[in-house]
Amino acid sequence: MxxxxxxxxxxxxxILVRALGPEASWLAGGIFGSAITLAPLALVTVLxxxxxxxxxxxxxxxxxxxxxxxxxxxxxxxxxxVFTFGHxxxxxxxxxxxxxxxxxxxxxxxxxxxxxxxxxxxxxxxWLAAPLTLATMGVLAVLIGIPLVRxxxxxxxxxxxGLLIITNVVLAGAKDFTNGASTFFGVPPITTIGLTFxxxxxxxxxxxxxxxxxxxxxxxxxxxxxxxxxxxxxDVTRVRLLAWVIGAVIAxxxxxxxxxxxxxxxxxxxxxxxxxxxxxxxIVGGSASVSGAVSGAxxxxxxxxxxxxxxxxxxxFGLTGIFVGVLILVALFRRREGLVGLLEIDERIMGRxxxxxxxxxxxxxx
Amino acid sequence: MGLxxxxxxxxxxxxxxxxxxLIAVAxxxxxxxxxxxxxxxxxxxxxxxxxxxxxxxxxxxxxxLITSFAVSVILQNFLVMVMGARPKAIPMPEWTNSVVxxxxxxxxxxxxxxxxxxxxxxxxxxxxxxxxxxxVGMRAASQDFVATRLMGIRANQxxxxxxxxxxxxxxxxxxxxxxxxxxxxxxxxxxxVLKAFIATVLGGLGSLTGAVLGGFTLGFVEVFLQxxxxxxxxxxxxxVAFLLVIGVLLLKPExxxxxxxxx
Numbered sequence: 001m002x003x004x005x006x007x008x009x010x011x012x013x014x015i016l017v018r019a020l021g022p023e024a025s026w027l028a029g030g031i032f033g034s035a036i037t038l039a040p041l042a043l044v045t046v047l048x049x050x051x052x053x054x055x056x057x058x059x060x061x062x063x064x065x066x067x068x069x070x071x072x073x074x075x076x077x078x079x080x081x082v083f084t085f086g087h088x089x090x091x092x093x094x095x096x097x098x099x100x101x102x103x104x105x106x107x108x109x110x111x112x113x114x115x116x117x118x119x120x121x122x123x124x125x126x127w128l129a130a131p132l133t134l135a136t137m138g139v140l141a142v143l144i145g146i147p148l149v150r151x152x153x154x155x156x157x158x159x160x161x162g163l164l165i166i167t168n169v170v171l172a173g174a175k176d177f178t179n180g181a182s183t184f185f186g187v188p189p190i191t192t193i194g195l196t197f198x199x200x201x202x203x204x205x206x207x208x209x210x211x212x213x214x215x216x217x218x219x220x221x222x223x224x225x226x227x228x229x230x231x232x233x234x235d236v237t238r239v240r241l242l243a244w245v246i247g248a249v250i251a252x253x254x255x256x257x258x259x260x261x262x263x264x265x266x267x268x269x270x271x272x273x274x275x276x277x278x279x280x281x282x283i284v285g286g287s288a289s290v291s292g293a294v295s296g297a298x299x300x301x302x303x304x305x306x307x308x309x310x311x312x313x314x315x316x317f318g319l320t321g322i323f324v325g326v327l328i329l330v331a332l333f334r335r336r337e338g339l340v341g342l343l344e345i346d347e348r349i350m351g352r353x354x355x356x357x358x359x360x361x362x363x364x365x366x
Numbered sequence: 367m368g369l370x371x372x373x374x375x376x377x378x379x380x381x382x383x384x385x386x387x388l389i390a391v392a393x394x395x396x397x398x399x400x401x402x403x404x405x406x407x408x409x410x411x412x413x414x415x416x417x418x419x420x421x422x423x424x425x426x427x428x429x430x431l432i433t434s435f436a437v438s439v440i441l442q443n444f445l446v447m448v449m450g451a452r453p454k455a456i457p458m459p460e461w462t463n464s465v466v467x468x469x470x471x472x473x474x475x476x477x478x479x480x481x482x483x484x485x486x487x488x489x490x491x492x493x494x495x496x497x498x499x500x501x502v503g504m505r506a507a508s509q510d511f512v513a514t515r516l517m518g519i520r521a522n523q524x525x526x527x528x529x530x531x532x533x534x535x536x537x538x539x540x541x542x543x544x545x546x547x548x549x550x551x552x553x554x555x556x557x558x559v560l561k562a563f564i565a566t567v568l569g570g571l572g573s574l575t576g577a578v579l580g581g582f583t584l585g586f587v588e589v590f591l592q593x594x595x596x597x598x599x600x601x602x603x604x605x606v607a608f609l610l611v612i613g614v615l616l617l618k619p620e621x622x623x624x625x626x627x628x629x
Contacts, residue, residue, distance in 0.1 A: 083432065147616050154370060155619045157431050158567055162608040165560070169605040276439055279432060317451075321443030328436040332429060333421040 030209035036346040037208075037291050038201055045197050057193055059305060061261060064196035065254050067297045069274075070281045071203040071290065072250035075210055076243045078287035081223035082152055085275050086160035089167035090248040091255030092270025094137050096171065096178050098256040099187045101129035107186035114176040126190050130256050134249055141248035142241070149240035152226070164275060171267035178267070185264035191257045199257055203250045207290045208344075210246060215239040220288075280324045284331045286338025291345040296338065300324065370571075372434035373414060374562065375555025376441035377533055381407040381540035382550040383449060386456050396459065404537035411533025415526055423525070424511075438555070445552035453551035462545045480542045487535060492574060500527050564611050 016024040048060050069091060077083050100108070100115075101124045108120045124132070144163065151159050172181040210216045219239040221229040230236060259265060277300070285296020307320045331338060384406040388394045394402075418437045422429060465472050495501040500523070506514040507524040515521045543558065544550065561584060569580025587610060591603045 147612075151615060151619060153426065154431060154571075155567075155615050158370075158563060159612045159615050162612050166605040166608050169602055169608075173602050173605075276435065279435075283432065316447055318443035318445075318447035322440050322447070325436040325440035325443070329418060329433060329440075332425070332433055332436075 026212055027209070030212055031205065033212075033344055033346045034201075034205045034208045034290070037294055037344075038204060041197070041200070041294070045193060049193065059301075061191065061193045061196050062258075063297070063301050064193070064200040065191075065258050065261065066278070066281070066301065067200045067294065068196070068203045068254035068257070069251050069278050070285075070293045070297045071200070071207045072247040072254065073278055073282050074247075074287060074290060074293040075207045075250065076240075076247035077282065078289070078293065079211060079216055079219045079223060079243055080240050082149075082156045082240070083279075084160040084244075084247070085157060085279075086148075086163035086167075087247055087251045088270050088275045088278065089164045090137055090141060091251045091258070091274075092167060092171060092267060093140070094133050094252035094255040095259035095265065095270065096184065097136065098129050098133040099184065099259045100177070101133065102126050102188055102190070102260070103186055104188070111179055111184070111186055112176060119177075126188070126260070130253075133256055134252055137252035138245055138249050141245040141252075145241050145244040145248070149237055149244055164271065168267050168271050171270075181266060181268070183264050183266050187259050187263040187265075189260060189263050191261035196257050196261075199253050203253070204290060204294070206246065206250065207293070210243065211290060215242050219243055277324060280328045282338075284327055284338060286340040286342070288337060288342045289340050289344045292338050292340035295340050295345075299339065300327065303327070369419065369430045370434065370563065371532065372431065372559060373418075373437040373441060374434075374532065374536060375557075375559030376438050376445075377407050377410050377414070377536040377555075378540045378543065378558055379441070379445060379550070379552060379555040380410045381537050382456070382544050382554065383445065385540065385544055386454055386550050389456055390454065400541060403541055404534055407537030407540065408530050408533035411529045411536065412526060415529040419529075420522075420525075438559075442552050442555075449552065451552060453549040455549050456544055458545055458548055476542070476545055483538060483542060487538060488574070488578060491531070491535075494531075495574070500524070504528050564607060567611055568614055 013025055013028065016028055045060060048056050069088065072087055073084065076087070100119060101122055103123075105120050105123055108115055112120075148156065148159055148163070171178050174180070178184055211220070215238075218229065218234040219236075219242075221232070222234055222236045222239065226236060255270065258269070262269075281296040281300045282293055283296070284299055285294065286292025303323060304320055307323050311317060311319050335341075381403050385399060385403050388399045388402060414437060418433060419430070422433050425433075462476050463474075465474050466478070467473075493501075495505055503514065503519045504524045504527055506517070506519065507521055508528075511521060514524065539558070547554070565580035565584045566577050567580070568583055569576030569578065584607060587607055588603060591606055595603065
C-alpha cells in the first residue's frame with residue numbers, strides 16, 4: 001500500500017518519491033495537511049495583531065497555548081485511544097523549572113530564600129533555558145511513561161489521574177522550590193502571540209506528521225484493535241511511549257509559554273480544571289484527528305469567551321463550568337467521534353474530490 | 367457495569383446541602399433528617415442515571431469516566447451558582463463529639479458508630495447481592511447484559527437499582543461525614559471520591575471484600591505515613607498513597623482481590 005501523503009497530487013508525489021525516497025511522501029503529506037489547518041489560524045493572528053485590540057490579542061495568545069496542550073493530548077490520547085489525565089502535570093513542572101532558570105537571582109532570593117545556591121544564581125537566557133527544560137521534561141516523560149503506557153482503559157485513566165494529583169501535591173509541598181500553594185511570581189514576561197502561535201504551529205505539524213508516520217499508524221491500529229495489531233507485530237508499548245513523550249514535550253512547551261505569559265502562577269493552574277477543559281476540547285472536536293483537536297479548541301474557547309462575558313455582566317458564576325460539562329455530555333451522547341470525526345479535514349476534502357464513479361463495462365449482448 | 371462514577375462525590379454534596387436545609391434552615395430533628403437525606407441522595411443518583419448515564423451505556427470505560435467527570439463539574443458549578451462557594455456550617459448534636467474511655471484509649475463515639483454502620487451496610491449489601499432477585503440480577507447484568515435480558519430480567523431496572531444503592535450508601539456516608547466535618551461547600555465531594563477510588567481500585571473493582579480491604583489498606587497507609595514521616599515530608603502523604611495505587615495497578619491491574627476481566 002502506498003504511503004502517499006493524502007492531499008498531495010499524485011504527480012508531485014511521484015516526483016518527490018523518486019527524488020528523495022518514500023519519506024518525502026510522508027513529509028509532504030503532513031506539511032500539506034497541516035498547512036490547510038494552519039492557514040486560517042495564521043490569517044486570524046495577523047488580522048488580530050494589525051487590529052491592535054489588546055484584549056483580543058491576549059485571548060488569542062492564551063488560546064494558542066491551550067491549543068498546544070490539546071495537541072499534546074491528541075498525540076497520545078487521539079492515536080492510542082487511551083485517555084490521559086496526566087499531561088497537564090508535565091505542563092506544570094516545565095513551567096516551574098523553566099521559570100527557575102530564567103528568573104533574575106534577586107527575585108529568586110526574595111521569593112525562595114531556601115533555594116540551593118546554584119539554582120538561585122542560575123540566570124539563563126530564555127532561548128537556552130527553554131530547550132534545556134524541554135529536554136529534561138522529555139527524559140522525565142520517558143521515565144514516567146515506561147510503566148504507565150502498559151496500562152489501558154480505566155487503569156490508565158486512574159494511573160494518569162494519579163500522576164496529575166501526585167504532581168500537584170509535590171508542587172504544592174516543595175515550598176523551597178515552588179513557594180508551595182502560594183503564588184510563584186517574578187517570572188520575566190517573554191511570551192508574545194507570535195511565540196505561542198509558533199509553538200502551536202510546531203505542535204500541529206509534529207502531531208500531523210506523527211499521526212501519519214509508521215509508529216503513528218501502528219498506534220492507531222492498536223487503538224482500533226489491540227489484539228490484532230499485536231499479532232501484526234506492532235510493539236504497542238513502544239509506540240505508545242513515543243506518543244506519550246511527544247505529547248509530554250508539547251505540553252511542557254505550552255507550560256513554559258504560559259509561565260512567561262502570566263509571570264505569576266500557582267500549582268492550581270495545572271490541575272483538574274485545566275485538564276478538564278483540555279479534555280472537553282479534545283472530545284468535542286474529535287480526538288482522532290489533529291483538525292479535530294483544533295476545531296474543538298476553537299469551539300470551546302469561543303463559547304467560553306461568550307459565556308464569560310455573560311457571567312461578568314449578569315454576575316452569575318459557574319455558568320462556564322456548567323456549559324463546558326454539558327458540551328462534553330452532548331458530544332459524548334450524539335457524536336462520539338467529535339465534530340470532525342475520524343478523518344482530517346483535508347483528507348475529507350481531498351478524498352471527496354478524488355472519488356470517481358466506477359465504470360462497469362457491460363459486455364455487448366451476444 | 368464497569369462505570370467509575372466520579373460524580374459520586376456530588377451525590378454526597380447534594381445530600382449534605384439537603385442536611386443543611388433540614389438542620390440549619392428548618393431545624394428538623396435527626397429522625398427526619400436521616401431518612402430524608404438518604405432519600406435525597408438516592409433520588410439524585412437515579413436522576414443521574416436516567417439523564418446522564420443511560421445515553422452512554424455500553425461505551426468504553428474511559429468514556430464513562432469522562433461522562434461522570436462532566437456530570438461532576440456541572441453539579442459543582444450548579445451548586446456554586448445556587449448556594450455560593452463559601453462553606454456553610456451545619457450544627458450537629460452534642461453527642462457526635464463525645465468520647466468513651468476504653469482502657470487507656472480514647473475512642474470517639476462517632477468513629478465507633480461509623481465502623482458499626484459500615485459493617486451493617488456491608489452485611490446488608492452482601493445479603494442483598496446474593497439473596498434477592500434484584501441483587502442477583504444486578505450481578506448477572508454486570509457479567510453479561512444481553513444474557514440477563516434473555517433470562518427475563520428487566521435490564522433497565524438492574525442499572526437503576528445499582529445507582530439507587532450507590533445513592534443510598536452515599537446518603538449514609540454523608541450523614542457520617544458531615545457529623546465529623548460540620549460544614550458543607552460545593553467542592554467537598556472531591557476528597558471522599560478520590561479516597562473511594564483509591565480504595566476500590568486497590569481492592570479490586572469487582573469485589574466487595576476488596577473494597578473493604580482497599581479502604582482499610584488506604585486508611586492504614588495514611589495514618590502510618592502521618593505518624594512516621596518526618597515533618598517536611600508530611601504534605602506528600604497523599605502522593606505516596608496514590609503512588610501505592612499506581613504500583614498495585616501496574617502489578618495487578620485488576621486490584622488485590624479483583625477478578626481478571628474477560629478479554
